[in-house]
Amino acid sequence: MRFTARGLIVAGLLTFSSAIAAQAGxxxxxxxxxxxxxxxxxxxxxxxxxxxxxxxxxxxxxDNGASLSDLKEAAxxxxxxxxxxxxxxxxxxFFTDEAVPLVxxxxxxxxxxxxxxxxxxxxxxxxxxxxxELERGTVELKGRYYHRLRDVAGRTLREYNLDIADLGxxxxxxxxxxxxxxxxxDNTEEAIKLALSGMVEEILDEIDGELDAGELEDLVSG
Numbered sequence: 001m002r003f004t005a006r007g008l009i010v011a012g013l014l015t016f017s018s019a020i021a022a023q024a025g026x027x028x029x030x031x032x033x034x035x036x037x038x039x040x041x042x043x044x045x046x047x048x049x050x051x052x053x054x055x056x057x058x059x060x061x062x063d064n065g066a067s068l069s070d071l072k073e074a075a076x077x078x079x080x081x082x083x084x085x086x087x088x089x090x091x092x093x094f095f096t097d098e099a100v101p102l103v104x105x106x107x108x109x110x111x112x113x114x115x116x117x118x119x120x121x122x123x124x125x126x127x128x129x130x131x132x133e134l135e136r137g138t139v140e141l142k143g144r145y146y147h148r149l150r151d152v153a154g155r156t157l158r159e160y161n162l163d164i165a166d167l168g169x170x171x172x173x174x175x176x177x178x179x180x181x182x183x184x185x186d187n188t189e190e191a192i193k194l195a196l197s198g199m200v201e202e203i204l205d206e207i208d209g210e211l212d213a214g215e216l217e218d219l220v221s222g
Contacts, residue, residue, distance in 0.1 A: 032098070032100045032101065032216065033108040033109050033217060033220045034107030034109070035103065035108075035109045035216065036103050036111070037091060037102065037111045037113075039088075040083075040088070040115060042080045042084060044076055044118070044119070045118045046072075046076060048068070048072055087113065090204050095211075098213040100213050106152060108151065109149055112150070113145070113146070114146045114147070118143050120139065120140045120141075121139055122140060123136075124137045124138065133178075133179055134176050135175040136173070137173055139170065139171050140170050140195075141195055143164045143165075144164060145161070145203055146161050149216075158210065160207060169202060171195040171198070172191060173186075173187055173192075174186075
């Protein structure tokens with residue numbers, strides 16, 4: 001599923017006041033149940049440079065007072081923020097298109113999401129081109145996506161598990177670094193972010209039928 005530009009814009013402009021207005025339970029003539037989305041829990045692991053100019057630069061930063069674990073945690077925070085923002089935007093757009101009122105606190109339904117993601121780098125080619133060393137490969141995502149829908153009494157109405165590897169999300173990366181040393185051209189970060197964004201779109205495609213307005217109404221009334 002791909003959402004309309006209108007849906008994305010409206011989702012991005014959702015305000016606290018409109019959420020409170022829908023807080024009563026059902027909204028307007030469409031009688032769709034209100035929904036509260038809990039901030040997504042994210043566990044993630046990403047690869048760190050293990051050789052070449054990128055590792056040299058990383059070690060230089062460590063020599064300036066930051067430990068390697070600190071540097072990795074900073075990278076993880078960046079990717080988790082990117083993933084959380086993309087998933088929030090896509091979920092808001094989805095429910096906006098479905099005319100499901102989103103509320104800031106407890107609605108008739110509450111959606112909890114969790115992602116456990118591992119980013120894996122696969123080296124496919126390493127060769128010298130003139131004065132440069134060129135590395136090419138792919139980044140791949142593995143892990144699990146889970147969500148749970150519960151009612152106002154806290155009872156679980158529906159659970160869903162998805163193996164991220166089944167989505168087949170991959171992006172190409174490229175590292176070009178001078179053989180004499182110096183700064184490398186590296187698009188690995190961009191490739192990882194593209195893979196995470198693509199994964200979110202694939203997840204929304206998979207759970208479309210699980211979370212549409214009709215399904216939510218059936219859960220509440222059933």
